[in-house]
Amino acid sequence: MAASGRKAVVVLILCMLCCNTSLLPCSASSDSFLQCLSAMMPSELVYQQSSSSFTSVLQSSVQNPKFVTNTTVRPLCIITASDVSHVQTAVRCGRWNGVRLRVRSGGHDYEGLSYRSVQPEVFAVLDLARLRGVQVRPGDDSAWVDAGTTLGELYYAVGTTNPGFLFPGGACATVGVSGFISGGGIGLMMRKYGVGGDNVVDARIVNANGDVLDRFAMGDDLFWAIRGGGGETFGVVVAWRLKLSKVPPTVTVVNVLRTMEQGAADLVAKWETTILQPPVLPDLTIRVVLQYRQAFFQTLFLGGCSDLLNTMRGLFPELGTTAADCHEMSWLRAMAFIYFGNTDTPVEALLNRTNNVGNYYFKSKSDYVRRAVGKAGWDSLYQQWLSQNGNGQIILEPHGAAVGGANTMTTSPYPHRRGVLFNIQYGSNWCCGANGTEAAAALGWLNGLYGFMAQFVTSNPREAFANYRDLDMGQNVIGSDGLSSYWSARAWAERYFMGNYRRLAAVKAAVDPTDYFRNEQSIPPLPK
Missing domain, CATH: 3.30.465.10 (Uridine Diphospho-n-acetylenolpyruvylglucosamine Reductase; domain 3)
Known part of the structure; x- marks a missing residue:
């Protein structure tokens, strides 16, 4: 047997002696965890804190610069798996040595939980960016x-x-x-x-x-x-x-910008009471972005411009969509246009994984709307909130009271699909070099807006979207048994998953009863 093979076997035996055959976690041991990784996978795939590349790899897909400061709890190492066997090694070494993993793919987690821990703990980041194809x-x-x-x-x-x-x-x-x-x-x-x-x-x-x-x-x-x-x-x-x-060979994308003076509030009110009401037109999507004194209507239509214009003249003539607004293209070019905002960007730009961290921190929240807000509500939103903060933004994602329908099986855990008109994402930005006053003002604006919108959105629970993670709703509490508390997690989990929370917790108890895979808002095991 080669020397490297003997070394791997020795480390494997030592690790397994530490735990019983059910692979229950041992007390955290950073050195033995790193030795286990070293013995069982290429060393160049593991970046320890002492590595000169550690910070650049850690920040490679961070989307919010506030999570790259020195106050963030950093991982013991970053494992850049390039094969499924490396993922298996990371999990087994972590279990054997009591080191948890944070798993990162794109790094867009709004609270950064895929690469940082809120509370001090020994953990490693399992970065999947090399596993792409x-x-x-x-x-x-x-x-x-x-x-x-x-x-x-x-x-x-x-x-x-x-x-x-x-x-x-x-x-x-x-x-x-x-x-x-x-x-x-x-x-x-x-x-x-x-x-x-x-x-x-x-x-x-x-x-x-x-x-x-x-x-x-x-x-x-x-x-x-x-x-x-x-x-x-x-x-x-x-x-x-x-x-x-x-998808048809030609789709149409239209971007229309309207200001408060041009009746932005009236148009949003028309959008929510016409475009989103049953019967839904499944080939037409109009997404709305509200910022400062403007409303940006982003339309994607599975078909040509002439058919879209006929539809808009019947449903939403107030928006004033014309042939000059239309961009007919393939679905692939439409995805590039929607993301980059212009027709000149080549589709190859979609392959660019470089993060977009700029000079602004941000914080987001979310809501779901099941009944129309109405013109008076949108007028108040603009007058009292949006026009007071040029860095604030609201994105309205249309659900149209029915997601999916006959075209797909709707058996996944996403619970906000029937009766929801649209999802709301709120965002507030502030300069990363600014003092605490600017940050406090930005967060105060966001929290005030969120409070104002309570009268228009769902309640008991106030529904939220799991992919717009928000730790303000609560964090897991670890009980005396070492497991995340099912009961305390209800504060946030029932807002994300509603009636599906208990079933998810039951699955967790069946497949990961020791709660190895966890973060501040992961599903806890259902108590026996």
């Missing part, structure tokens, strides 16, 4: 997608190899596919094709024992849970098989 063939209605792939990379692979098909993802190309799906995944065409989790037909997951399971080996309950039950809870998904849906 899309296996798709012309004419096939599905694709295998590695967990570290971004939506932009997925769009490019499907649009260039299989141009008659689409995947109904979101508008942001740098979002990781795994993060998108694990939180449900709301997207531009979800009223026709469902959310991201609805379009998963198979998956491969590394469970808490380090075993690789496909859909049939994992069972129906776990397969249901991973398609929207939240990330870092049930294991590490390493690949997804995604359903692709047919």
Whole structure:
């Protein structure tokens, strides 16, 4: 046996002696964890804090610069897995030595929980960015997608190899596919094709024992849970098989900007009472972004300009959409246009994974609306809130009271699909070099706006979107048994998952009873 092989066996035996055969976690041992990794995977894939590249790798996909400060609890190391076996090694070494993993694909987690810990603890980041690739063939209605792939990379692979098909993802190309799906995944065409989790037909997951399971080996309950039950809870998904849906050769994208003086509040009120009411037009999506004194209407239509104009003249003539506003293009070019904002950007730009961290920190919150806010409500929103903060933003994602329908199975854990008109994402930004006064003002504005909107949105519970993670709603409490408390987690989990929370907790108890995979807002095991 080669020396390296003997070394791996010795470390393996020592690690297993530390724990019993059920792989229960031992007391945290940083040195033995690092030795275990060193023995069982290439050393160049593990970046310790002493490495000169540690900070650059850690920050490589951080989307919010406030989480790269010295006050953030940093990982013991970063494991940049390039093979499924490396993921298995990371899980097994972590379990044997009591070191937890934070799993990162695209790094868009709004609270940064995929690469940082809020409370001091020994943990490692398992970065999946090297595990990226899309296996798709012309004419096939599905694709295998590695967990570290971004939506932009997925769009490019499907649009260039299989141009008659689409995947109904979101508008942001740098979002990781795994993060998108694990939180449900709301997207531009979800009223026709469902959310991201609805379009998963198979998956491969590394469970808490380090075993690789496909859909049939994992069972129906776990397969249901991973398609929207939240990330870092049930294991590490390493690949997804995604359903692709047919798309016409030409789609139309229209961007229309209107100001308060041009009746922005009236137009938003018309949008919510006409475009979103049943019967829903599944081929038409109008997404709305509100900022300062403006409303930006972003339209995606599965068809040509003339058909879109006929539809808009009948439903929404007040918006004043004209042929000059239309951009007819392929679905792939439309995804690039929606993300980059212009027709000149080549579709190859969707392959750029570089993070977009700028000079601003941000904080987000979310809501769901089941009854129209009304013109008076939108007028007040503009007058009292939006026109007072140029850095604040509100994004309205249309649900149209029915997500999915006949085109997809709607059995994933995403619960906000029936009766919801639209989702709201609130955001507030402030300069990262600013003093505490500016940060306090930005957060005060956001919290005040959130309080104002309570009269218009859902209640008991006030619904929220798991992919817009918000720690203000609560964090897990670790009980005397060492497990996250099911009862305390209800404060936030029932807002994300509503009636599905208990079933998700039951799945957690079955597949990860020792609560190895966890963060501040992961699903706890259901108590016995």
